[in-house]
Amino acid sequence: MVNGVHFSVFGIGLFVLFPMAVWVVGLIHWMIMGEIDTVNGLIGIAVGIAVGLVAILNPDPRLTPFVVLVLFATIASAPVYLKVRNDRELVRIDVETMEDCLEALRQKPENIGARWRLAKTLYNRGFRGQALAIGEESIGQLQGPGFQEERGILQQWRRKVHPEEIAPLSCLECGYRNRPGAVFCEQCGANHLIHHVQGRWIGPELAQRLVAAWAAASAALVGIPAMALFLPPPVAAAGIALVLAGGAWLVWKAFHRPEAGAAG
Numbered sequence: 001m002v003n004g005v006h007f008s009v010f011g012i013g014l015f016v017l018f019p020m021a022v023w024v025v026g027l028i029h030w031m032i033m034g035e036i037d038t039v040n041g042l043i044g045i046a047v048g049i050a051v052g053l054v055a056i057l058n059p060d061p062r063l064t065p066f067v068v069l070v071l072f073a074t075i076a077s078a079p080v081y082l083k084v085r086n087d088r089e090l091v092r093i094d095v096e097t098m099e100d101c102l103e104a105l106r107q108k109p110e111n112i113g114a115r116w117r118l119a120k121t122l123y124n125r126g127f128r129g130q131a132l133a134i135g136e137e138s139i140g141q142l143q144g145p146g147f148q149e150e151r152g153i154l155q156q157w158r159r160k161v162h163p164e165e166i167a168p169l170s171c172l173e174c175g176y177r178n179r180p181g182a183v184f185c186e187q188c189g190a191n192h193l194i195h196h197v198q199g200r201w202i203g204p205e206l207a208q209r210l211v212a213a214w215a216a217a218s219a220a221l222v223g224i225p226a227m228a229l230f231l232p233p234p235v236a237a238a239g240i241a242l243v244l245a246g247g248a249w250l251v252w253k254a255f256h257r258p259e260a261g262a263a264g
Contacts, residue, residue: 019071019074020048020049020051020052020055020074021052023044023048023074024044024045024048024049027041027044027045027048027211028041028045030211036208036211037208039253040208040211040212040215040250040253040254041211043215043250044211044214044215047214047215047218047219048074048218050219050222050223051067051070051218051222054067054222054226055067055071060229060230062225062229063222063225063226063229066221066222066225067222069221070217070218070221070222073214073217073218074214074218091125091197091198094121094124094125094197095194095197095198097117097121098118098121098122098191098193098194098197099191099194100114100117101114101115101117101118101121102114102118102183102184102191102193102194105118105183105184106184112138112139115134115135115137115138115183116135116138116139116150118134118183118193119131119132119134119135119138120153121197122134122193122197123157125197127169127193127196127197128157128160128161128165129161129164129165129166129167129180130166130169130180130181130193131157131161132154132157132158132161132165132166132180133166133179133180133181134180134181134183135150135153135154135157136154136181137181139151139154166180167180168180169182169192169193169196170192171185171187171188171190171192171195172190172192172195172196173185173188173190173192173195174187174188174190176188178192208254209251209254209255211254212250212251212253212254212255213251213254215247215250216246216247216248216250216251217247219243219246219247220243220244220247223239223240223243224240224243224244227239227240227243228240
């Protein structure tokens with residue numbers, strides 16, 4: 001041991017640095033892209049940096065098991081960020097088109113042009129059943145001589161799309177299975193089509209919950225034993241209570257939906 005640092009755990013500390021660095025950079029990216037709010041992002045970054053410092057400057061081997069637990073939790077969580085980021089970049093232009101269409105449909109649900117552009121984007125991204133269902137509810141129901149080109153495209157879709165492709169699509173926010181023609185989640189109103197086109201494993205609300213749960217668990221796993229080992233009992237008790245209360249508030253904030261209670 002040199003200057004209070006145990007070399008037996010120094011290597012583990014360095015090993016922790018990489019997933020922690022990926023996680024912190026991921027949180028910054030999520031905040032920039034609006035995946036999580038600033039409060040959750042900054043708390044997650046602070047916890048990640050603190051755990052990384054504890055891992056490198058670990059003054060007591062008894063803390064090692066707790067640092068290792070946080071390491072595995074971070075390694076398990078980091079691929080979620082990496083997949084969301086990579087998939088989002090690959091489909092960015094199509095997602096922007098879909099966002100424009102969905103915003104127009106929120107303002108005017110009967111907007112046929114927005115529905116048709118949304119259907120074509122979904123078809124190009126491989127969601128042919130959803131595209132056909134949305135196309136049928138827009139162009140397919142029109143009468144008269146107009147929209148001949150669109151009618152021809154819709155007729156081609158009918159020949160190419162297999163019946164099993166026209167299936168319900170689950171919302172990644174609430175899990176509700178939406179009928180194929182739904183442009184928003186019929187239960188929670190989320191942009192479930194965009195989430196699937198982006199290839200997400202989880203939606204933005206669940207990403208925020210993941211960050212909150214990770215930050216609360218990591219702070220408790222490392223902070224509580226560290227305070228119990230190195231602080232005077234009264235100070236440690238106050239610190240532990242603060243960590244538990246802060247973690248509980250963070251998780252409650254991420255999972256609580258005030259709009260659900262406000263909806264009379």
